[in-house]
Amino acid sequence: MPGESAFPEAQRFAPYVLVYSYDATAVTVRRYDVLGAGDPVLAAGKVNWVRVVGVHDEAFVRAVGNRFSLHPLLVEDVLSTGHRPVLEEYDTGLFVLLRQLGYNESAKRVLAEQVSLVAADGYVLTFQEREANIWDGLASKLEKGGCKLARRGREHLTHALVAAILDEYILTLGRLAEDIEELEQTILSGGGSETLTETYRLKREVLFLHRSLWPLREVLGRYLVDDSGAADPGVAFLWNDIRQDVYQVLDAVETLREMLSEMVGLSMTKAELRMNAVGQYLTLVATIFLPLNFLVGFFGMNFDNLPLKSETWGLYALIGFMGLTTLGMAVYFYRKHWLENTKVD
Template sequence: MLERFKRRARGAGQAAVGESAFPGPQSFAPYVLVYSYDATAVTVRRYDTLGEGDPELAPGKVNWVRVVGVHDEAFVRAVGKRFGLHPLLMDDVLARGHRPVLEEYDSGIFVLLRLLGYDEAHKRVLAEQVCLVASDGYALTFQEREANLWDALAAKLEKGGGRLTKRGREHLTHALIAAVLDEYILTLGRLAEDIEELEQAVLSGVDGDTLTETYRLKREVLFLHRSLWPLREVLGRYLADESNTADPGAAFLWNDIRQDVYQVLDAVETLREMLSEMVGLSMTKAELRMNAVGQYLTLVATIFLPLNFLVGFFGMNFDNLPLKSEEWGIYGLMGFMALTIIGMTLYFYRKHWIANTKVE
């Protein structure tokens, strides 16, 4: 939620951590792919430039208009103008770092999502903003990168589409959103593996800055929570408004999406609880180590306390001190001091104070 304000503080054009999909500017020229299909055939058309009335929609078919690349504002706004999209809606498409949004219009709905991924090398969550406009007969999508997880659905359509070609636009919308949610589950699975590995390291007492790593992973999970929680809110509100008027088939698809969102959010909450417990465990282990060090130093100081007394007593400037005039006095005193050390050590050992003092 604060990323937009942080970006403004740093200056326009700089992306916040976790806000952009993958580092580096997009170097390809944006283009539009139109997948038109029905139960008999699938056609694919590509538009590198837009003329009057482009991109064209095939009448009587379901059309998926896929805008690949949003870094050319003029090109993206031309697509929006072709489909009569509001300028404020296009501002949301072009700007990055928005909360997930689901808005209903007279002719359809607008969905803004974060497509999440996981960088195994740097162990961080990556995000790409994707947008979907679903209206009568078509679904219009916007994506930042040239390749993302919707490529699998596009490849399936190019090969014939399977059962998807026998269904309407609602099923295409469901398939596009479901693909994003499936990627959430994969991302959470990879993140959970790293968290469980760190948890084992904390429990086994492996040396290293596990507390810093725990806080870093906790921040990644918090970013996931910020990316998903608004979607739960808007989905719940949308389904509540449409419960009495929506088509039963479409309502079933949206309920399926909502259940997937709830499942993902439950997994995020579980990871948050695990990391919170790991932070508490790390702090407790640090306190136990400090207590062990303090106990060890206390035992050492206690053993040397009578030795300091003996040295101070026999170091006084009096001639009539015991053993001072004897030749063997120094050896007797040293022997008595050694017996004192051995005796106190044995006493502490029998009390299990020394045995229980372990400093890692």
């Protein structure tokens, strides 16, 4: 179901820490599979991206939290996956908790992974559930040393990490929109009852996207208002850019919600039209048989002096009259264009 761990498989790798230390001239990468006293080590005078890969080992995550003097509540948020988006300021720095989204094309499901970020003096600390995620591309660019980010500071790294997640939201929405448009064409071409079930399923997926993003819009708004007087103009510009990205994604989510709501209404309307067509068809059949039932009932009465009863050709005359009655009513209905409106998909 939407909202549960979208990557439900158990993590089977041992958690580790990658530290990317960079400035305008060089980038170094160090890996820590085991944390000793004082690990991971941060490079002085450089921007340090401390990337914790795997949060399923509680002891390992708490060791990282102790190393960076993280607030206990912050560590609990990191360990407990499934939270709503959070943006809070602690004594140790800024804490951002988000859902990284993906899309499973075969199952047509929105996938979610909780990621966390702590931005403080001299470092940016991130936590991720899976061994591989969308930050791999950013890390690869840093290692090559050719990206503009290597010549910028911690604030730009924070912005790049959050922006990468929001970019993935847009890609996920694009794939989801393709499936919704395909389903819409199926409904318009006369899809069966299973299309309504699929529409409701996709509607739940879009609702999950909305729940994942709407709180972020609120917390970003409060953060920018509270920090507007003291924040550096450049930093404020970066966070405003993130807020605009969130608004853009939310607008796209709202569009998809409206599309799905209209599709549900369209499916219900088509179902009602089919039921009306069936009812009209049955009504016409009953109307045609009504005079036939009258004739059969009339000549079936137990009286000896009924017309045609004593004649040898009476039965054939009655059958012929019934046939002409049926044909006449059918021609009348056809000329009234009633028979053309009784097609049932």
